[in-house]
Amino acid sequence: MTRSKLSLATLPTPLWRHERLDALAGTEVWVKRDDLTASGAAGNKIRKLEYLAAEALDQSASVLVTCGGQQSNHARATALVAAELGLKSVLLLRTPDPRAPPPAVGNLLLDYLAGAEVRFITPAQYRERDALMAEVARELRERGERPYVIPEGGSNGLGSLGYVDCMAEVRAQLDAGLGGGPRAFDAVVHACGSGGTAAGTALGARAHGIAAVTHAVAVCDDRAYFETVVARITAETVALAPNLDPSARPCIHDAWKGPAYGLPSDDQTAFIVEVARNTGLLVDPVYTGKALFGLTRLEPKPKRVLFLHTGGIPGLLAQAEAFAPYLRNR
């Protein structure tokens, strides 16, 4: 079966290694630089959107509808992809109190620049996000629009194919002598927020011999939650690509999610600063900083690791307060 797929991301993304990152991690780390998949739409979501937006165009959609936190990387990537494709976008963004809208910084600034229609919703409304998006879609249809609804994080079977493809991309790089050559890694490590990257990466890593184990570091919820979510997405993905092995699953960790979603622990904040100052690599306090921190704490420690850098830099730029102790000359 051939599925539509757009070419939106700048691919392949580099495999990058730094001796001082190895030293900080205590192991050999190859970073798959999916923070470089694009300009504004950079990060992991664009790989999912290559499939999702293709389906939207196939259905002659006029507007993409999606949801996320107020600093959602996924919502921002969706808004910018919509702008690139000449579509509108409506974003339902969770914020503690919609009557006091958050400042237009980081991802939210980019949402507005992309011309998205931003609607703030409460955490309680967010829990009913799928019903709410269906309602918004009905309202848009009444106005003569053709909405295409994308679930949280772009995480469904179709979106996950983007990370199956990412693992095929890594296999081609290894076979070409990059990333230390053709042999598999001992593990893949990445952040997990809505489960699509975890499902696709585990399926793709199995299919393309990237590593026997993939570690998904949860940044919210817990392991039981993600096991359910990833099982559902895996089933959807395998239904679309029956050649994949449905038993391929990530190892989900919930020990490094920090005090709350979006909030790093003091150790994690210090680690993010350490990585930046020693290697020039930016990781973010919501996703990649927690995942890379988790990598350094894995027991037993894998000897050669592929770390998926899934992006998130606009969110970092909205978090000056988390880094307050470091915002001065050394």
Ligand SMILES: *Cc1c(COP(=O)(O)O)cnc(C)c1O
């Ligand atoms: C969304 C996101 C993730 C998590 O990916 P999911 O597929 O939603 O689990 C990881 N890192 C960054 C920077 C993200 O924006």
